[in-house]
Amino acid sequence: MTTLVRDAGRAGDATLSGVDRAALPGFIRQLDEAALLAMAVTLHGEGALAGGVARTADQVADLLRVAERHRWILRRWLAVLAAEGWLCHDAETGRYQHLRPADRADLDAATRALDAARAGLGYPPAMTRFFTATAAHLPQLLRDEVPLQALLFADEDLETAEAAYKDNVVNAYLNAVVAHLLRNAVERPGRSEPLRVLELGAGVGGTTADVLPVLAGRPVRYRFTDVSRFFLDSARARFARYDFCEYALFDINSDVLDQGVTAGTQDMVLAANVAHNAVDVAGLLAGLRELLSPGGTLVLVESCREHYQIATSMQFLMSARPGVPAAGSGDLRAGTGRIFLTRQQWLAQFTAVGLTPALALPEADDPLAALGQYVFAAVR
Ligand SMILES: C[S@@+](CC[C@H](N)C(=O)[O-])C[C@H]1O[C@@H](n2cnc3c(N)ncnc32)[C@H](O)[C@@H]1O
Numbered sequence: 329m330t331t332l333v334r335d336a337g338r339a340g341d342a343t344l345s346g347v348d349r350a351a352l353p354g355f356i357r358q359l360d361e362a363a364l365l366a367m368a369v370t371l372h373g374e375g376a377l378a379g380g381v382a383r384t385a386d387q388v389a390d391l392l393r394v395a396e397r398h399r400w401i402l403r404r405w406l407a408v409l410a411a412e413g414w415l416c417h418d419a420e421t422g423r424y425q426h427l428r429p430a431d432r433a434d435l436d437a438a439t440r441a442l443d444a445a446r447a448g449l450g451y452p453p454a455m456t457r458f459f460t461a462t463a464a465h466l467p468q469l470l471r472d473e474v475p476l477q478a479l480l481f482a483d484e485d486l487e488t489a490e491a492a493y494k495d496n497v498v499n500a501y502l503n504a505v506v507a508h509l510l511r512n513a514v515e516r517p518g519r520s521e522p523l524r525v526l527e528l529g530a531g532v533g534g535t536t537a538d539v540l541p542v543l544a545g546r547p548v549r550y551r552f553t554d555v556s557r558f559f560l561d562s563a564r565a566r567f568a569r570y571d572f573c574e575y576a577l578f579d580i581n582s583d584v585l586d587q588g589v590t591a592g593t594q595d596m597v598l599a600a601n602v603a604h605n606a607v608d609v610a611g612l613l614a615g616l617r618e619l620l621s622p623g624g625t626l627v628l629v630e631s632c633r634e635h636y637q638i639a640t641s642m643q644f645l646m647s648a649r650p651g652v653p654a655a656g657s658g659d660l661r662a663g664t665g666r667i668f669l670t671r672q673q674w675l676a677q678f679t680a681v682g683l684t685p686a687l688a689l690p691e692a693d694d695p696l697a698a699l700g701q702y703v704f705a706a707v708r
Contacts, residue, residue: 339508343500353698358445362438363636366463368430382425395472397647450497462641476644503538505703522547529602553578584615600629608658614681620708633700678706
């Protein structure tokens, strides 16, 4: 283990004092089970798999009137329910049947119980409200009659979205690791030039808010970017006191070398929960490598397992609009319906584009790893 990994791990661990680490996988399982129930209740709602009838994924989607762009979500649900033993899948005919009984009363009970898991994972009550609202609206979400944003931003103050990326046990750990990496870079002996940082998909600033204070008062040029102008405007107001910060549009699915950032200039490129939105992850990583200065570091925060709560909520944000290529459609995920790369896949992708993996935390044998969220650092 390198000094960097050890010290970054310690910075992360410091956020977990008072947290029963071993209990965390159980809380995650509770969230998963409530989501499986929500999927099953939605399928039962239209009687799509009632009375022993066997149907293909397309037939189920037709009955539920699932919008074309969200059909991949329904296919994932069916695959996941089958893998979890909730329903039978005949690989030869492609048909599903015998979905375990589940009704709204079961779901209501599971959603109430979920609040304890939510609290155990350190998410604020807004998160339970969000999961309850999404579970209640799954048929409309599938039909594209209600946009997920209407439920996510229902509180209008970004509290739910911020909770997803910041105010919780695992993100506190991950953000502390990222903050350590930045502190380490800005304090590197012999540095004469300002540290140049490019943040991609910075969004509601869940990661940014934990790293900017570490950089305050140091020689830094920080470029906060997102594909959406909406986030730039709110970040500009929120982070106004950090005068070393600038704000710009940046699309990870357009040529990264043609968006106002000169090749070979960035000491750190940070992308928290955004790189999986790439149509072609390998192409993106190769481009980001070009933006890095020699010895510069790419830092990714990524979910590396499929959380079923995400499959019944945030995943609706990942369905491509008609005519737009879907995330993963140009890389190793093509045709799998999977959005998230595994830990091993990310490490292999870094190596394939000539980046040297330097850190992946938490360690694989840590109970935190059950949550499936990681910080990766890879060096040019
Ligand atoms: C899951 S959120 C992560 C938010 C943020 N990194 C944080 O830690 O709070 C994903 C963000 O990526 C942005 N995004 C989605 N597609 C993108 C793209 N093609 N290029 C750049 N950003 C993108 C979204 O606008 C959103 O802000």
